Amino acid sequence: VGELDEVLALTWGDGASSGPSEFGAVGVARGHLGEGWLIGHAINGGVLMALGASAAASGLASVGHPDLLTWGAHFLSAAPAGPVEVRVEVLRVGRTVSTAEIRVVQQGDDGRSHERVRMTGTFGTLDRAEPVHRAPAPPEVPGPDSCLPATRDSSPLAAVIAVLDRLDARIDPSTAGFAVGRPTGRGVIRAWLRMRDGREPDAAMLPYAVDALMPVSFDLGAPGWAPTMELTGQNLGRPAPGWLLLEMTTDTVVGDLLVEDVCVWDSTGRLVARSRQLAGVRLPGS
Amino acid sequence: VGELDEVLALTWGDGASSGPSEFGAVGVARGHLGEGWLIGHAINGGVLMALGASAAASGLASVGHPDLLTWGAHFLSAAPAGPVEVRVEVLRVGRTVSTAEIRVVQQGDDGRSHERVRMTGTFGTLDRAEPVHRAPAPPEVPGPDSCLPATRDSSPLAAVIAVLDRLDARIDPSTAGFAVGRPTGRGVIRAWLRMRDGREPDAAMLPYAVDALMPVSFDLGAPGWAPTMELTGQNLGRPAPGWLLLEMTTDTVVGDLLVEDVCVWDSTGRLVARSRQLAGVRLPGS
Numbered sequence: 001v002g003e004l005d006e007v008l009a010l011t012w013g014d015g016a017s018s019g020p021s022e023f024g025a026v027g028v029a030r031g032h033l034g035e036g037w038l039i040g041h042a043i044n045g046g047v048l049m050a051l052g053a054s055a056a057a058s059g060l061a062s063v064g065h066p067d068l069l070t071w072g073a074h075f076l077s078a079a080p081a082g083p084v085e086v087r088v089e090v091l092r093v094g095r096t097v098s099t100a101e102i103r104v105v106q107q108g109d110d111g112r113s114h115e116r117v118r119m120t121g122t123f124g125t126l127d128r129a130e131p132v133h134r135a136p137a138p139p140e141v142p143g144p145d146s147c148l149p150a151t152r153d154s155s156p157l158a159a160v161i162a163v164l165d166r167l168d169a170r171i172d173p174s175t176a177g178f179a180v181g182r183p184t185g186r187g188v189i190r191a192w193l194r195m196r197d198g199r200e201p202d203a204a205m206l207p208y209a210v211d212a213l214m215p216v217s218f219d220l221g222a223p224g225w226a227p228t229m230e231l232t233g234q235n236l237g238r239p240a241p242g243w244l245l246l247e248m249t250t251d252t253v254v255g256d257l258l259v260e261d262v263c264v265w266d267s268t269g270r271l272v273a274r275s276r277q278l279a280g281v282r283l284p285g286s
Numbered sequence: 287v288g289e290l291d292e293v294l295a296l297t298w299g300d301g302a303s304s305g306p307s308e309f310g311a312v313g314v315a316r317g318h319l320g321e322g323w324l325i326g327h328a329i330n331g332g333v334l335m336a337l338g339a340s341a342a343a344s345g346l347a348s349v350g351h352p353d354l355l356t357w358g359a360h361f362l363s364a365a366p367a368g369p370v371e372v373r374v375e376v377l378r379v380g381r382t383v384s385t386a387e388i389r390v391v392q393q394g395d396d397g398r399s400h401e402r403v404r405m406t407g408t409f410g411t412l413d414r415a416e417p418v419h420r421a422p423a424p425p426e427v428p429g430p431d432s433c434l435p436a437t438r439d440s441s442p443l444a445a446v447i448a449v450l451d452r453l454d455a456r457i458d459p460s461t462a463g464f465a466v467g468r469p470t471g472r473g474v475i476r477a478w479l480r481m482r483d484g485r486e487p488d489a490a491m492l493p494y495a496v497d498a499l500m501p502v503s504f505d506l507g508a509p510g511w512a513p514t515m516e517l518t519g520q521n522l523g524r525p526a527p528g529w530l531l532l533e534m535t536t537d538t539v540v541g542d543l544l545v546e547d548v549c550v551w552d553s554t555g556r557l558v559a560r561s562r563q564l565a566g567v568r569l570p571g572s
Contacts, residue, residue, distance in 0.1 A: 092363070232358055236540050253420050
């Protein structure tokens with residue numbers, strides 16, 4: 001069992017084995033966020049999204065909708081490592097898709113509940129995502145062995161990114177200038193990604209993958225993290241085993257608002273997920 | 287007062303004049319959806335989004351966050367014309383942005399509440415969206431007078447689209463082949479848009495604008511409506527008076543799932559909003 005599986009292995013409360021599957025039903029699943037998923041002092045937002053989606057999907061599998069198709073997530077507060085609850089409310093059960101609202105919640109030291117992420121997700125089956133009629137082709141990127149590994153010793157910023165011990169991320173050299181103080185300014189970062197523990201990619205991990213790496217604003221010379229206000233994603237296919245290829249781009253920056261797009265292809269070159277987020281950014285000199 | 291203003295003019299319950307503005311507060315606003323906003327038997331989804339956003343924005347104006355910045359909407363059931371409630375829960379009040387959950391609800395003939403749309407929105411001020419550092423440029427489109435008006439008498443499908451009486455929509459002739467049975471297959475539709483009642487565009491109407499026109503799947507030869515599962519949008523600037531220019535595109539269709547992107551520019555050529563939705567589609571021959 002891989003490390004991400006441990007996070008996603010939630011236990012449902014009240015003796016239920018698989019969570020809520022009826023319209024209006026609310027279920028609570030419990031798990032633990034390990035320190036290995038920290039970026040600085042906060043758990044990676046992608047882990048929280050994958051956790052929330054996994055909880056709802058396990059409940060909706062019994063109505064034939066085991067796969068997340070599209071989701072939106074608003075990030076409300078930073079999540080420290082520790083116990084976590086996922087509260088799932090089923091908003092709609094339809095013939096081909098069902099919709100759930102998901103709240104990722106932690107108890108604070110003050111004994112109160114603190115919501116970390118509010119998500120809504122539409123679930124169905126990715127069997128329907130065949131065949132591919134049209135999709136963006138993967139960019140030309142040198143193979144993983146010809147790319148630059150992102151490791152914790154590569155910079156002071158990277159040193160606090162605990163997840164880099166779990167991820168094998170290889171940055172396309174033509175987009176890696178940011179790591180040595182020479183961002184290209186184009187707003188493009190590409191990277192290969194896989195888990196170090198040998199876990200093969202699946203649809204459940206795609207909400208994690210789209211938010212696993214550095215913000216594209218690094219390539220615009222903006223230092224520091226770009227806080228996500230809202231992220232929406234679509235799962236568009238089941239990934240084949242092997243490396244995932246990510247491309248992060250931005251074509252829209254207005255004031256201190258950045259729109260970041262991510263595409264994820266599997267090892268066969270199939271587009272398997274996309275995301276778009278609105279994030280805050282401070283460009284150099286502004 | 288324009289017709290869209292009448293929809294957006296909600297009355298808050300419990301004597302409150304401006305809705306909830308504190309963390310955890312829940313408020314209910316009431317309004318009426320007129321038959322003029324119908325597409326077939328259902329109120330246009332964009333009207334529901336603009337209505338929900340307007341309710342939350344009016345509540346959050348008192349904390350300095352009067353503008354919707356980004357939102358996600360899951361469509362749960364079709365809304366007939368008639369009374370409507372908007373339930374707003376404030377999830378977070380921050381320094382620069384606040385987040386609210388919004389439920390658009392109607393009472394059914396059975397006396398029960400039926401939720402139509404579940405939204406989450408992040409609100410702030412569009413003052414921060416200056417200057418434009420980068421944004422997609424508007425496409426070259428002939429002026430409105432050289433484009434094709436979309437009217438109810440243009441096709442049997444259009445005949446049931448009551449909103450066409452309120453919208454002045456002019457389709458770029460190079461993307462209007464779908465109207466005469468000759469879709470281009472490229473997956474692009476462009477159009478000028480304004481309200482017939484003379485209302486000038488503003489940020490509050492942008493969630494309506496992004497979903498006001500036909501699905502881009504018309505240009506792929508797919509007949510009929512493409513039901514939206516989830517739509518996410520970003521407001522990126524305050525529109526200047528005059529026509530809005532919309533471009534609807536799709537670069538991703540897998541099985542019966544379609545990703546549609548919309549960009550909206552104002553009369554000065556500034557990008558003011560974007561949206562992306564996942565919708566169901568049945569391509570011809572599949």
